[in-house]
Amino acid sequence: MTTPPQKNPPATPTIPLSPDARAAYQNLYDKIQAEIDGTMDPVALAALNAMQPQVDDVLTKDALYKLSQNTALFAALRQQISDVNNGLQALKAQIASTASHFAMAGDIIAAINKILTLIPAV
Numbered sequence: 001m002t003t004p005p006q007k008n009p010p011a012t013p014t015i016p017l018s019p020d021a022r023a024a025y026q027n028l029y030d031k032i033q034a035e036i037d038g039t040m041d042p043v044a045l046a047a048l049n050a051m052q053p054q055v056d057d058v059l060t061k062d063a064l065y066k067l068s069q070n071t072a073l074f075a076a077l078r079q080q081i082s083d084v085n086n087g088l089q090a091l092k093a094q095i096a097s098t099a100s101h102f103a104m105a106g107d108i109i110a111a112i113n114k115i116l117t118l119i120p121a122v
Contacts, residue, residue: 012078013078013081016077017058028088029055044098047091047094051091058081061073061077
């Protein structure tokens with residue numbers, strides 16, 4: 001599984017979030033929730049349950065900032081975005097690692113099937 005090349009986000013995000021950035025965080029939150037609802041994999045659940053509240057915190061702090069235009073919230077939101085994006089990089093790497101294991105498992109199963117086709121069990 002390969003991931004498309006990504007542009008690096010700006011060093012300091014626009015605050016409040018642009019409509020596109022906010023929609024992207026909301027979309028990610030929704031996709032994480034759907035996966036939490038649809039999986040029984042404890043490793044995936046642990047990773048997703050750890051990241052979802054952080055993504056929600058970005059959305060919440062952005063909404064609060066828009067309401068108050070408070071400097072402290074601005075700094076908190078900027079830090080939260082940085083923390084979440086760092087966590088997302090780690091989650092992406094973990095997902096890629098897990099996906100590579102599935103590919104390897106498929107190769108091993110194919111090799112086993114080849115042997116069992118050539119030499120059936122006695």
